[in-house]
Amino acid sequence: MQNFSSKRLRVAICGAGIGGLTLAVALAQYPDIDIELYEAANSLTELGAGIGLFPRPWKIIQMLGLEDDLLMTTERKPRQGPVPAFNYRKSDQQAGFTFSTLVTNGTLITLHRADFQAVLLKRLPRTCRVNCSKRLRTYTQRESGTIELIFEDNSRTFCDVLVGADGLKSATRATFLTERANWMGSRGRIHEAADVASCIDPVWSGTVAYRALIPGDRLSAAAPGHSVLTSPTQYLGKNGYIIAYPISHGKMINFVAFVCRHDLENTKFDGPWTGPCDKSQFAGVFAHWEPEVHALIHCIDKCLRWAIHTMKPLRSFVSGNTVLIGDAAHAMTPHQGSGAGQAIEDAYILATVLGHRTTSRETVPRALRVFDEIRRPLATGVVEASRMNGRFFSLEEDGGIGFDQYTGPQLWEKLQKLHSAVVQNWEWTWTTSVDGSIQEALRRLEGHDCKY
Numbered sequence: 001m002q003n004f005s006s007k008r009l010r011v012a013i014c015g016a017g018i019g020g021l022t023l024a025v026a027l028a029q030y031p032d033i034d035i036e037l038y039e040a041a042n043s044l045t046e047l048g049a050g051i052g053l054f055p056r057p058w059k060i061i062q063m064l065g066l067e068d069d070l071l072m073t074t075e076r077k078p079r080q081g082p083v084p085a086f087n088y089r090k091s092d093q094q095a096g097f098t099f100s101t102l103v104t105n106g107t108l109i110t111l112h113r114a115d116f117q118a119v120l121l122k123r124l125p126r127t128c129r130v131n132c133s134k135r136l137r138t139y140t141q142r143e144s145g146t147i148e149l150i151f152e153d154n155s156r157t158f159c160d161v162l163v164g165a166d167g168l169k170s171a172t173r174a175t176f177l178t179e180r181a182n183w184m185g186s187r188g189r190i191h192e193a194a195d196v197a198s199c200i201d202p203v204w205s206g207t208v209a210y211r212a213l214i215p216g217d218r219l220s221a222a223a224p225g226h227s228v229l230t231s232p233t234q235y236l237g238k239n240g241y242i243i244a245y246p247i248s249h250g251k252m253i254n255f256v257a258f259v260c261r262h263d264l265e266n267t268k269f270d271g272p273w274t275g276p277c278d279k280s281q282f283a284g285v286f287a288h289w290e291p292e293v294h295a296l297i298h299c300i301d302k303c304l305r306w307a308i309h310t311m312k313p314l315r316s317f318v319s320g321n322t323v324l325i326g327d328a329a330h331a332m333t334p335h336q337g338s339g340a341g342q343a344i345e346d347a348y349i350l351a352t353v354l355g356h357r358t359t360s361r362e363t364v365p366r367a368l369r370v371f372d373e374i375r376r377p378l379a380t381g382v383v384e385a386s387r388m389n390g391r392f393f394s395l396e397e398d399g400g401i402g403f404d405q406y407t408g409p410q411l412w413e414k415l416q417k418l419h420s421a422v423v424q425n426w427e428w429t430w431t432t433s434v435d436g437s438i439q440e441a442l443r444r445l446e447g448h449d450c451k452y
């Protein structure tokens with residue numbers, strides 16, 4: 001048996017999703033850190049949705065030595081330099097037209113979440129156990145800094161650092177914020193307490209996504225020469241948009257229709273958040289759209305509904321020796337394809353600060369503060385940028401009235417402006433690198449200008 005007290009730190013990771021597993025693999029570089037993973041699901045083989053990774057998080061995949069294994073699960077090959085990513089069409093009219101092409105620097109690599117989990121699991125060190133069927137209920141931190149985790153099956157365990165990687169409905173976040181709200185309440189800071197408590201539950205973004213897989217041969221039979229058979233396309237219009245691109249060498253078309261009610265942002269969604277649905281639930285919204293859109297919807301058999309939820313921005317990702325990463329810290333809309341990428345960045349930076357030679361049981365709070373200072377502003381910015389993309393794609397900017405009023409060259413000019421706004425809002429993901437964050441974290445941990 002291992003003697004835990006001989007280890008520098010015992011880190012418990014709650015949630016074996018993208019963020020939790022990436023963190024475990026990144027921490028495995030430090031043999032004097034003990035890692036334990038607790039996952040609510042009874043196995044890690046569940047079917048997952050597709051995720052996309054831009055060059056920024058892909059750099060981390062390369063640094064962790066995961067690139068070759070991951071590339072075996074996808075047909076996408078990473079390419080540097082300018083790559084056409086999506087054609088944009090104005091589609092909420094009978095005669096739709098392409099008005100621009102998004103060009104990224106480097107490829108967006110698309111993967112299945114389940115494949116990603118499998119590759120990460122394979123890379124976990126033998127000493128790192130994943131305990132499945134362990135749903136965290138709550139935790140308490142003792143004076144000494146030690147944290148006691150309490151699971152739904154009443155089992156318990158101890159750690160020095162608790163990482164809440166438990167996703168959108170994070171139990172770690174709920175405990176963390178409830179404690180803080182109670183503390184504020186007990187000091188008469190009623191409004192602040194209410195503000196903190198309001199960040200516990202996710203809020204509806206106002207948008208519902210409808211996802212489907214369409215057989216490529218069915219689409220080519222129904223609509224020979226359809227744009228999507230050869231190029232990834234986004235069909236934009238008022239109150240919604242559609243994204244469609246070929247996968248599995250064109251055997252399948254990945255289809256997502258977003259229906260946006262921006263006026264209902266931050267309200268409660270009525271009904272189950274996810275589940276099977278019928279295309280009649282969204283087809284009406286696109287009834288007056290161009291024929292290419294009708295052809296796609298015509299070819300859909302089964303679809304899944306997904307009410308997109310986010311959360312109010314947190315004032316800190318850290319409380320005592322507990323830290324939140326990934327969706328638990330900053331669940332975002334999918335309009336920038338960056339939720340998984342941001343979880344990966346969190347994981348890598350957190351491993352960097354926890355693994356640093358200056359970090360010990362005594363200095364955990366300092367390391368976590370550096371993590372919070374580096375990651376929170378960035379992730380919060382991405383949440384907002386992703387929200388803005390959702391508004392651009394559903395032609396909501398300018399109060400949602402601008403685009404209808406113009407035709408001909410004036411409309412064209414407005415659409416070019418829209419394209420520039422999208423690029424400006426999104427280009428951080430292919431013009432910036434994580435190196436800056438890593439260097440900054442090290443500088444703060446080592447620097448003499450350190451405030452702590």
Ligand SMILES: Cc1cc2nc3c(=O)[nH]c(=O)nc-3n(C[C@H](O)[C@H](O)[C@H](O)COP(=O)(O)OP(=O)(O)OC[C@H]3O[C@@H](n4cnc5c(N)ncnc54)[C@H](O)[C@@H]3O)c2cc1C
Pocket residue numbers: 014015016017018019020038039040041049050051052053134135136137165166167168169170171172306325326327328334336337338339340341342343
């Ligand atoms: C349909 C869909 C499409 C998406 N598309 C993209 C995309 O194209 N690109 C992109 O970058 N992102 C995308 N995202 C977002 C991306 O999937 C998430 O941002 C990312 O998975 C976050 O990782 P995570 O590890 O924080 O959370 P998750 O991957 O959600 O993992 C959380 C884990 O914690 C476990 N858990 C939950 N509660 C507890 C508990 N109390 N105790 C123990 N374990 C618990 C869960 O079972 C789960 O395994 C998409 C998301 C969805 C749902």
Ligand SMILES: *[C@@H]1O[C@H](CO)[C@@H](O)[C@H](O)[C@H]1NC(C)=O
Pocket residue numbers: 080081105106430431
């Ligand atoms: C594109 O990315 C590569 C590799 O990261 C970088 O060297 C190059 O400067 C980038 N080009 C542009 C135009 O941003």
Ligand SMILES: *[C@@H]1O[C@H](CO)[C@@H](O)[C@H](O)[C@H]1NC(C)=O
Pocket residue numbers: 129131155156157
């Ligand atoms: C996790 O699994 C190990 C090995 O099966 C077991 O010894 C340990 O008690 C489990 N931890 C919890 C908290 O149940």
